[in-house]
Amino acid sequence: MIVSKSGRPVLPLLSLLPLSLLSLLAFALLLVPGTSHAATCDGFYSSSFKLAEGKLNPAMPSLAKPAKGSRIAEPNFKTCLFRATDHRTEPSSYYLRNDYSRRQAFNANNTYFLAYSNDGSWRLYDANTLKQLRVLTPGGDAEPQWHPTDPNTLYYLPTSGGTKLMKLDVRNNQSSTVVDFVGKLPGWASSARHIWTRSEGAPSANGRYWGFLVYDNSWNMLGYIVWDLQQNKLAGSRQASGSVDNGSVSASGRWFVVSADNGVWAWSADFSRKILIDSIGGVHSDLGIMANGHDYFVSADYQSDGGDVYFVDLDTCPTVPASATSATRCPRTVLFPMYPTGAWATLHFSAKSFSKPGWVLISTYDAQSNRGSVPWFKDMVMAVEVKASPKIYPLAYTRRVAPASASGQTGADAYWTAPHATVNRDFTRISFNSNWGNRTGADIDIYTIQLPANALGGGSTPPPPGDAPRTGGNLPPQRKKGGNVAASVISTATSTALPARVVEGERIAIGCVLCTHLAEFRSAMAAFAGSMWRQAKPLLRSAADALDFDSGNEPRRVVPVLAASARAPDLPATPVATTASAGTGDAEASASPTPNATTQPARATDACDAGDRAPATAQDLPRNGATDGECDARTASVR
Secondary structure (H helix, E strand, O other), X not given: OOEEOOOOEHHHHHOOOOHHHHHHHHHHHHHHHHHOOOOOOOOOOOOOOOOOOOOOOOOOOOOOOOOEOOEEEOOOOOOEEEEOOOOOOOOOXXXXXXXXXXXXXXXXXXXXXXXXXXXXXXXXXXXXXXXXEEEEEEEOOOOOEEOOOOOOEEEEOOOOOEOEEEEEEOOOOEEEEEEEOOOOOOHHHOOOOEEEOOOOOOOOOOOOEXXXXXXXXXXXXXXXXXXXXXXXXXXXXXXXXXXXXXXXXXXXXXXXXXXXXXXXXXEEOOOOEEEEEEOOOOEEEEEEEXXXXXXXXXXXXXXXXXXXXXXXXXXXXXXXXXXXXXOOEOOOEEEEEOHHHOXXXXXXXXOOOOOOOOEEEEEEEEEEEOOOOOOOOOOEEEEEEOOOOOOEEEEEEOOOOOOOHHHOOOHHHHHHOOOOOEEOOOOOEEEEEEOOOOOOOOOEEEEEEEOOOOOOXXXXXXXXXXXXXXXXXXXXXXXXXXXXXXXOOOOOOOOOOOOOOEEEOOEEEOOOHXXXXXXXXXXXXXXXXXXXXXXXXXXXXXXXXXXXEOOOOOOOOOOOOOOOOOOOOOOOOOOOOOOOOOOOOOOOOOOOOOOOOOOOOOOOOOOOOOOOOOOOOOOOOOOOOOOHHHHHHHHHOOO
């Protein structure tokens, strides 16, 4: 029994407090621990909140690095911002970061997010409490992809591609095979050993269609395939060779888009037709859904006169037969130019907000100007409407700074600090990386911006274009018995079964609308209870002082902390072993080319080793002029 120094029991003494205060205290103690977290942005926004709009570049005030879980109002743009990881304690000696802008960090219902560590491991976090739950089974460049509707399922590939598509139940780390491609591919792919997208691809928005690049054991390109996961069969294939940077199906599944040395081409899913998106490889591109349901491709053209940031409507571009050796480049729409003010930056795009079509997330870094003025798009994360003369909403400065080369930092260190901002499906959560003003590549964490659901307007996934299934572009409707294998199925879920009910600590995760509303209600009540507890605590402390409690016996609620001695039970005691793999990086550039350059960036060679046949271990380090540090980074990490 807890007693005061005078020996009197504590509980009877509590009866001296007002009944209403005791009720609120009991409610607070029931709800506060483990059910809410200071990092969540519940109650942050007023009903009248509106995002700042325009090409804004206000002076950035100094701001101390926030503690993990401490939410702040972004000083310039007033969005809710918090630090989601702490690599020094969770643990990861070098960094914890969002993998890439084209990779969705958040699962289907925003209850989990992924973080990638310098030891080659993928870490699972509770997106509400920010607790690191476990190290996941996949390691290295496994291309993890969340299931579109089941929040507990993560698809992945063997490191740098294998011959199977796997899935993982993230609750228990149990893996199973979804597709074994051996014996199911055309004859030209009989020697296939590495089936993947080269780190940047993704399935269709509904998870039905998957597109892959196919290589043999010596990393010779064999061709392309599109797989229909719902029918569990090949939707299309084509034998091909040459140097390819990445491949991915479009959000609808109508197109397979390949970025290669001979340009960016989109093939219909049955590989009968194609379109030319760009005559050079698209830099840091992504694929998304427009407000009218069309597929779009977004990128930056550093070779154009204006340094154009642009998008292409894939479904209105004229197609040519697959056998054609040339085509007219698709019409493009400029979102904004970089060069008119003499400025430029490195940009990354995230177009995975499939439930909020018509928007793209852009993050920038290494912004420069040769005319003395700082560009309006300097080192920020912004939401951009996918249309001519778009709305632009700056959301936050990243506060990322380039590592200091004088202190031994390398190009690889600079790469790891890139924001690589990624957006969730409904554009309410955005994750980006930052070293927060520390000029090093060894102090990187994930920061999250949380937005109101109605911040951008809209929000429903539109119907596909046209009134009949298509295989891509402006082909005439094609109907087949049982449906067209490449039909657009944006609004069709791959599974109607509810995910299993699971209790994780005190949080219940279940995939139903009613349960989601109940969870939201519980979160709101927890926030209210927390407020009541903060008001009651001083009164209780005063009462305790008056009663002369022994401080050593004073009751208290301990909030779990992921300390070094009390981490998730399945975290390994030692870092995950990784396998070094020699290989090329992707064709992206960490530093932007000079404006108005007239030559295409060299893409066919690598300064670390020969050719495009080996897997990328650091996915988009520059291919040319790599420093020794960059090469070391590629062989020291599975990325």
